Amino acid sequence: MAELQRYKAVISYDGSAFSGFQIQPNGRTIQAELEKALAKMHKSEIVKIVGSGRTDAGVHAKGQVIHFDSPLQISVEQWKKGLNALLSDDLVIMDIEKISSDFHARFDASHKTYKYRVYTQKTRDPFRHHFATHYPFSLDLDQVKLAANHLVGTYDFTSFCSAKAEVLNKVRTVSEIKVENKGDEVIFTITGNGFLHNMVRIIVGTLLEVGSGKRKASDMLGILQGRDRQLAGKTAPPQGLYLWQVEYNG
Amino acid sequence: MAELQRYKAVISYDGSAFSGFQIQPNGRTIQAELEKALAKMHKSEIVKIVGSGRTDAGVHAKGQVIHFDSPLQISVEQWKKGLNALLSDDLVIMDIEKISSDFHARFDASHKTYKYRVYTQKTRDPFRHHFATHYPFSLDLDQVKLAANHLVGTYDFTSFCSAKAEVLNKVRTVSEIKVENKGDEVIFTITGNGFLHNMVRIIVGTLLEVGSGKRKASDMLGILQGRDRQLAGKTAPPQGLYLWQVEYNG
Numbered sequence: 473m474a475e476l477q478r479y480k481a482v483i484s485y486d487g488s489a490f491s492g493f494q495i496q497p498n499g500r501t502i503q504a505e506l507e508k509a510l511a512k513m514h515k516s517e518i519v520k521i522v523g524s525g526r527t528d529a530g531v532h533a534k535g536q537v538i539h540f541d542s543p544l545q546i547s548v549e550q551w552k553k554g555l556n557a558l559l560s561d562d563l564v565i566m567d568i569e570k571i572s573s574d575f576h577a578r579f580d581a582s583h584k585t586y587k588y589r590v591y592t593q594k595t596r597d598p599f600r601h602h603f604a605t606h607y608p609f610s611l612d613l614d615q616v617k618l619a620a621n622h623l624v625g626t627y628d629f630t631s632f633c634s635a636k637a638e639v640l641n642k643v644r645t646v647s648e649i650k651v652e653n654k655g656d657e658v659i660f661t662i663t664g665n666g667f668l669h670n671m672v673r674i675i676v677g678t679l680l681e682v683g684s685g686k687r688k689a690s691d692m693l694g695i696l697q698g699r700d701r702q703l704a705g706k707t708a709p710p711q712g713l714y715l716w717q718v719e720y721n722g
Numbered sequence: 723m724a725e726l727q728r729y730k731a732v733i734s735y736d737g738s739a740f741s742g743f744q745i746q747p748n749g750r751t752i753q754a755e756l757e758k759a760l761a762k763m764h765k766s767e768i769v770k771i772v773g774s775g776r777t778d779a780g781v782h783a784k785g786q787v788i789h790f791d792s793p794l795q796i797s798v799e800q801w802k803k804g805l806n807a808l809l810s811d812d813l814v815i816m817d818i819e820k821i822s823s824d825f826h827a828r829f830d831a832s833h834k835t836y837k838y839r840v841y842t843q844k845t846r847d848p849f850r851h852h853f854a855t856h857y858p859f860s861l862d863l864d865q866v867k868l869a870a871n872h873l874v875g876t877y878d879f880t881s882f883c884s885a886k887a888e889v890l891n892k893v894r895t896v897s898e899i900k901v902e903n904k905g906d907e908v909i910f911t912i913t914g915n916g917f918l919h920n921m922v923r924i925i926v927g928t929l930l931e932v933g934s935g936k937r938k939a940s941d942m943l944g945i946l947q948g949r950d951r952q953l954a955g956k957t958a959p960p961q962g963l964y965l966w967q968v969e970y971n972g
Contacts, residue, residue: 486848532849552845561851595802598736599782601811603849 474543479551480571483536486562488602488711493526493536502527502536502563509558510540524581524718525667530710532603534587535566537718539577575720583647583719586672588660589712590680604657605712611658611683613651619682620649620660622692623675630699632675633668634707642668642699651679658683661716670707678705724793729801730821733786736812738852738961743776743786752777752786752813759808760790774831774968775917780960782853784837785816787968789827825970833897833969836922838910839962840930854907855962861908861933863901869932870899870910872942873925880949882925883918884957892918892949901929908933911966920957928955 483506491499495507503521510519521540527533546554551568559565589604591597596606623632626645633642650661660676678695681687687705695703733756741749745757753771760769771790777783796804801818809815839854841847846856873882876895883892900911910926928945931937937955945953 484848486851556846561846562848564846564848566845595816596806596811596814598734598812598814599853601736 474545476541476543476573477545478539478541478571478573478575479548480537480539480569480575480577481551481555481565482567483533483538484564484566485533485536486602487527487530487532489562490529492529492531493523499529502533505559505563506538506555509555510542512558513544513554514542522577524577524584525715527713527715528670528710530602531713531715532711533715535717536715537577537581537720539571539575541573577718580720581666581718582721583663583665584667584715585661585663585717585719586667587714587716588662588672588676588708589714590658590660590676590708591656592658593656602711605709607680607684609684611680612685613653613658613683615685615689616658616679616683617651618689619679619687619692620651620675622689623696624649627696628699629668629671629696631695631701631704632671632678633701634670634674635701637669639668644668644671649675673708673710673713674701674704674706676712677708680708681705724795726791726793726823727795728789728791728821728823728825729798730787730789730819730825730827731801731805731815732817733783733788734814734816735783735786736852737777737780737782739812740779742779742781743773749779752783755809755813756788756805759805760792762808763794763804764792772827774827774834775965777963777965778920778960780852781963781965782961783965785967786965787827787831787970789821789825791823827968830970831916831968832971833913833915834917834965835911835913835967835969836917837964837966838912838922838926838958839964840908840910840926840958841906842908843906852961855959857930857934859934861930862935863903863908863933865935865939866908866929866933867901868939869929869937869942870901870925872939873946874899877946878949879918879921879946881945881951881954882921882928883951884920884924885951887919889918894918894921899925923958923960923963924951924954924956926962927958930958931955 493502495503506521521538524537548568552565555565590607594608628643630642646664648663743752745753771788774787798818802815805815840857841854844858878893880892896914898913
């Protein structure tokens with residue numbers, strides 16, 4: 473058996489028709505589709521992949537990162553071409569490279585960036601129903617930005633985490649929240665060293681409530697301090713969310 | 723029973739999850755969804771709609787036009803709101819107005835405009851798999867434009883019509899074919915007084931073969947004159963096609 477080489481790949485997917493990233497008994501998932509394609513390239517042998525983290529059903533990725541090991545001696549161009557020919561139209565390998573065997577897609581990730589797309593026009597757009605969230609209210613972006621600034625820093629984000637989450641340490645560092653108008657959309661760009669389950673969607677849901685006047689920007693402090701999911705706003709729907717970029721040290 | 727009022731509506735749809743416009747025994751169609759919504763607004767009475775023409779499975783519409791008659795005395799704002807609340811996310815009423823009872827969405831249409839989106843980058847884009855056609859070849863747009871010019875005018879378009887089509891008179895007038903680069907896409911915009919079945923898709927398929935060097939621009943004349951579907955290029959896939967606008971006289 474040839475020596476194993478570790479590969480790092482950047483993948484992109486339209487999450488609309490997936491039941492999320494992680495393999496599960498029923499439902500089509502990113503991990504299962506990738507491992508199915510890899511098995512085809514390895515004479516049906518199982519090759520496991522490791523992602524930088526999960527994404528939920530309906531959530532997209534522009535730059536998710538995975539790693540896997542393989543004994544196949546083919547070029548990275550052949551990997552990309554071969555895998556993309558086996559994958560369906562909504563999942564693609566953007567980039568693949570050889571990497572040291574101590575690289576780990578999840579443990580070594582130093583920063584992640586998510587984007588969230590919202591459009592506010594009155595009439596919903598049938599071409600964006602899977603790709604952006606329709607929020608037909610006028611938004612006070614200055615207030616949204618003020619509120620967002622309260623969330624930048626190192627805090628216990630329990631209030632912005634799905635109550636089902638089992639992780640114990642809920643302290644995370646959010647290094648930047650950008651809120652910008654682009655065409656008829658409001659784009660949220662959130663970068664941090666790690667995110668709790670539903671954290672970006674709860675942050676966006678809460679910020680939208682500030683923008684439409686249901687909450688005040690200064691409420692953010694109390695929400696953080698209360699450490700109670702009930703205090704924050706609704707979880708924004710999955711279709712507006714994109715895992716945009718995963719960064720690694722070095 | 724109140725008098726019937728005729729309404730003209732502009733509708734927009736993502737055709738990805740539809741089996742086309744026209745009602746059929748099996749499969750979800752635009753017409754069926756609209757008539758189901760209208761029935762709900764009319765105490766289950768059947769209200770038929772008439773479209774400007776059909777679109778095939780997977781083909782989109784930005785500005786399809788329909789008409790229907792109703793005895794309901796509600797404002798056009800209430801029509802729009804009511805129908806949009808009943809319709810699913812991939813189908814929307816953009817605009818609705820009262821119109822004279824002799825207006826006919828199909829017979830009175832004087833011009834139609836279609837757009838066709840193609841992207842040529844090497845790696846396919848998972849976010850466009852339903853919305854544009856991936857054609858990963860370099861295109862000589864000057865040759866494409868030359869070829870397109872040969873098709874502008876009044877001709878027998880038998881060669882650019884699905885061989886299955888049952889219509890007898892295949893003479894149509896194409897008044898304009900625009901070919902433009904927009905970002906990383908090539909957009910075809912084709913306007914005419916009427917189109918045969920698959921005509922836009924066969925024109926685009928043939929023009930793409932010119933662009934990639936498989937045919938010459940000057941071949942168009944012989945293809946038109948031959949009146950034989952075999953002479954033209956492949957039918958371009960449905961997902962790149964948009965019924966963009968339907969115009970009426972007066």
